[in-house]
Every structure is written in structure tokens, then in C-alpha cells.
Amino acid sequence: MQFGVFTVGDVTPDPTTGRTPTEHERIKAMTAIALKAEEVGLDVFATGEHHNPPFVPSSPTTLLGWIAARTERLILSTATTLITTNDPVKIAEDYAMLQHLADGRVDLMLGRGNTGPVYPWFGQDIRQGIPLAIENYALLHRLWREDVVDWEGRFRTPLQGFTSTPRPLDGVPPFVWHGSIRSPEIAEQAAYYGDGFFANNIFWPKEHFRRLIDLYRRRWAHYGHGTPEQAIVGLGGQVFMRRNSGDAVREFRPYFDNAPVYGHGPSLEEFTEQTPLTVGSPQQVIEKTLTFRESFGDYQRQLFLVDHAGLPLKTVLEQLDLLGEEVIPVLRREFAARRPAGVAEPPRHPAAPVPAGTGGD
Template identity: 80%
Template sequence: MQFGIFTIGDLASDPTTGRAPSEHERIKAMVALAQKAEEVGLDVFATGEHHNRPFVPSSPTTMLGYVAARTERIMLSTATTLITTNDPVKIAEDYAMLQHLADGRVDLMMGRGNTGPVYPWFGKDIRDGINLAIENYALLRRLWREDVVDWEGRYRTPLQGFTSTPRPLDDVPPFVWHGSIRSPEIAEQAAYYGDGFFHNNIFWPKEHTQRMIELYRERYAHYGHGTAEQAIVGLGGHVYMRHNSQDAVREFRPVFDRSPVMGGGVSLEEYMRQTPLTVGTPEQVIEKTLTFREYAGDYQRQLFIVDGGGLSLKTALEQLDMLGEEVVPVLREEFAKNRSAGVPDAPTHASLLAARDSGRAQTADPVA
């Protein structure tokens, strides 16, 4: 099972000092988080893609390429790649290039973003959001898997004899997760292709998350990719830790109260009861995270938010130290217990390459 962090790259004022970092400081802080995540033994670093304030990560491939040059092992991913408003041709070429530069340590998560105005900014209509996600991804798959593509669709100009360059590393495209909070059409899309499904459950009660994952698993099996238990699932999480739980709550409460997406409604305590947010000790994070399997089944990827909301880089790095030293080792051991034998690991470039070569060997002419 993979453990890592994802960041949305928001710019917010520190609730205790009132100081907001500059864009330059925030971008550099995200890089520092990625390097620290590898240092403490995590498996994945993922960044969002946003084109609106107060966010800074408008170019994930630029950031991840920079991080790739400064790391050796950690998987580099996106917490959202905007399949609706980005050109599939550009996605195909950009992420294939990144895949080469990172020696295969790349996958990506398709999503539709967090703001409506992004659609007209890129010449699209938000009312076409689901259809754009479906059509654009169908083209992206072909661009990565066919050397020469002739294509005509509804939302972009046709392609005639087009070859996307560079080709994917070893002719194995990056693994794709489809991220969605509330859209069953996206769970269906992930299941249809046998791709991964990432439910960013940080704002939602477990009952909703369970329904979405069960739909994906059922349809994954329906399309013949394996059993429902073999479907590839990822989950989000949000943590703030101190070795004294009262200290954690006291420090995080101002962050929660000032948050435009968390605060202003229910209390912090009620929010923690209803969602995966855990504010407390490392032991409490372990206890809460282990409950995710009760409604999601055995799954492959767990990503946490440890920054944002005005938290300083120093504080976020402290969270990573606790994750790497005290939380993730225990979670690895506990999640491995009673894990069904047929549940696969999260795909990597190496495992996808081996599966492809194994399939070729099994279908080869014995005489040849």
C-alpha cells in the first residue's frame, strides 16, 4: 500500500500572525514538502492544478519535473489534472516527457477542478464538464497507445495522422486515477477502463464515500477487469498532529475556523466526527485511518494533507516527521494484516511494464 501527501497549493494567511507567504515562498515550500516526504519514507507526492487565486500550482508538470531532479525514489503524481479544460494532446506530451525525466516515477489523477470560471478561461462550457472528461480522456488513451491517431470529436479540432511525442517510456503510459467527490459518471469511467478511482473524501461522511467506492468496484468487475476486491482505490485524508491532543486542537482550531471550505458551519469536533479530518496525536491518526478500510475495503493509496490553511512550512515539515516516523510504519503493518491475497498493490511503471511483457510472453507463438 502506498502512503503519501497531496497539496492544493493554497495561499492563506497564518491565523496566528496574519502573515501570508508570497507566491514564490509557497511554491518553494511545496518543493520542500516533496523532498521531505521522500526523506521520511513516504511513497507519493501529489500536487493539485489550479488556475485561480488563492492557489499557485498552475503548472504541475513544471513543478514535478523540478522535484524529479531533486528526488530519487518517491512517486510523483497530481492531485488533479484538468482533463476538461486542458488539451488532451498537451496532456499526452507533457506527462510522457515528465515520465521520461522521472524514470517512470509518474502517474496522474484526472479531475474537473474546483472552480467554475476555469471553463470559460480555457474556452469551454461548464455544462459540458462530464462530456469533456469522457471525450478528452478517450482521446488521451489513444494518443498514448497508438503511434498514429486519426480522430474526430465534438470538443476539439480533428486529428489526422498525428503522433504524440515523446512516446511513453517503454511504451507504457502512466497509470491514471480518476478523481471525483460526487460524480458517479467518473466512477463509471474509471471502472470502464480498469483505471484507478481516487475518492477525495476529506469533506464527506463515510457513507457517501462508501457508496461511490462500491459503485466503482461493482462496475470494475462488470467490465471484466477482475473481482470487485481487485479494483484500484485511493483515498484522501487530512491530519494535524501534536503529541498532546489538546495542543493539536488548540493550534488547529484557528486554521479550521478561518477555512473557506471547512469553517463557518459545524464545529471542529463535529467535522472530525463526520469526515476523515483527524486533529490529535499520532496514535489518534493511526486509529482513525485504520477505520477507512471498514467502509472502503482493502485499498492501494492513502494520501494526506499536512499543509495549507496558512500553516507555516516549519509546521508542515513537523507533520511530515510524525507521519514518517510514527504513523506510516504502523499503518503499513496494520493494513497488511488480514489483507486479502488477491488484492493487488498500487500500479507502478515497473509493475505495468512487467504485466505487459508477461502478457506478450503468454500470447507469443510457441514456435516463434
């Protein structure tokens, strides 16, 4: 089981002080969070990709390349790589290059994003979102596995005798997760290729995501990759902790109430009851995270969102200390003890070191 954190890279005012960090401060903070994640023994750091304010991570490979140079074991991933508006040739080149620089500690999560105006900015039509995702990944998949590619499709110029460089490290492409919060077509795509499916179940009730994950598992087996239980699943989550749960609720409430995505909507208590958001003590985070297995089956990767909604860097680093010291060690033991034989191992490039704390699990 792999545990880590992901960031969406929002630049949001701190509602308790009114101060908004600069873009420079936010970018530096994301780097500090990644370094802290490795320090406290987490396995994965993942960044989103956005091309519009108030977000800053427009170039994930630049950020992850910088982090790769300053870490040794941390798996570096994306929380979204926009398969619809990025050229699949450039994705193939950029992430293979990053894979070499990071000695294999790279995978990526493909998604369509949630910002409609991005499509025309990059010359695409949002009404073609699903066909773009399907066609672009079909090409990307081939570019990493075939030395010479001849290809023709609907959305880009044809390729004749094309070789993507550099080639994947030791001939093994980066592992791909397909991320979706609503599209069965993407679950089907992940199953068809035998890739991972990541359900970022942070905003909607678990019943919605259970349907998507169950579909993915059934179709994974249909395409001959193994049993449904062997499919490779990742989940999102959100936490805010203090050793005293009342302190956690009081401190986090103004951030929740003013968050750009869910602020001014359901109450903190309603949202906590209906989604994976956990605001409380480390023990409460442990108990709720362990219930994910009951809803979604055994899975391979758990990522937590800890740095959004204007939370200051100092507070985020404190969250990582609590995760590393009090939460993740218990979750590792409990998930390992409950996992039946035959469940797939978490994805890892053969050249990459085993992430800290996994013991190869």
C-alpha cells in the same frame, strides 16, 4: 500500500499571525514538502492544478519536473489534472515527457476541478463538464497506446495521422486515477478503462463516498478487469498531530475555523466526527486511518493533506516527521497484516524504483 501527501497549493493567511506568504514562498514550500516526504520515507507527493487565486500550482509538470530532479524514489502525481480544460494532446505530451525525466515515477489524477470560471478562460463551457471529461480522456487513452491516431470529436479539431511525442516510457503509459467527489459518471469511466478511482473524501461523510466506491468496484468487475475487491482505490485524508492530542486541537483550531473551504461552518469536533479529518496524537491518526478499510475495503493509496489553511512550513515539516516516524510504519504493518490474498498491488511503472518503505508491497 502507498502512503503520501497532497497539496492544493493555497496561499492563505496564517490566522495566528495575520501574515500571508508570497507566491514565491508558497511554491518553494511545496517543493520543500515533497523533498521532506521522500526523506521521511513516504511514497507519493501529489499536487493540485489551479488557475485562479489564492492557489499557485498552475503548472504541475513544471513543479513535478523540478522535484523529480531532486528525488530518487518518490512517486510524483497530480491531485488533479484538469481533463476538461486542458487539451488531451498536451496532457499526453507533457506527462510522457515528465515520465521519461522521472524514470517512470509519474502518475496522474484526472478531474474536473471545482472552479467554474476556469472553463471559459480555456474556451470551454462548464455545462459540458461531464461530456468533456469523457471525450477528452477517450482521446488521451488512445494517444498513449496508439502510435498513429485518427480521431474526430465534439470539442476539439480532428486529428489525422497524429503521433504524440515522446511516446510513453517503455511503451507503458502513466497510471491514471479518476478523481471525483460527487459524479457517478466518473466512477463508471474509471471502471470502464480499468483505471484507478480516487475518492478525495476529505469534506463529506463516508457514506457518500462509500456509494461511489462501491459503484466503481461493481462496474470494474462488470467490465471484466477482475473481482470488485481487486479494483484500484485511493483515498484522501487530513491530519494534524501533536504528541498530546489536546495540544493538537488547541493549535489547529484557529486554522480550521478560518480555513477558506470549511471555516465558519461545522465545528472542528463535528467535522472530525463526520469526515476523515483527524486532529490529535499519532496513535489517533493510526486508529482512524485503519477504519477506512472497514468502510471502503482494501485499497492501494492513502494521501494526506497536511499543508493547507495557512499552516507555516515549519509546522508542516513537523507533521511529516510525525507521519514518517510514528504513523506510516505502523500503518504499513497493520494494512499488510490485514490484507487478504488477491488484492491488487499499488500501481507502479516497471522502470520505477520501489518507493521507500513499501518492500514491494
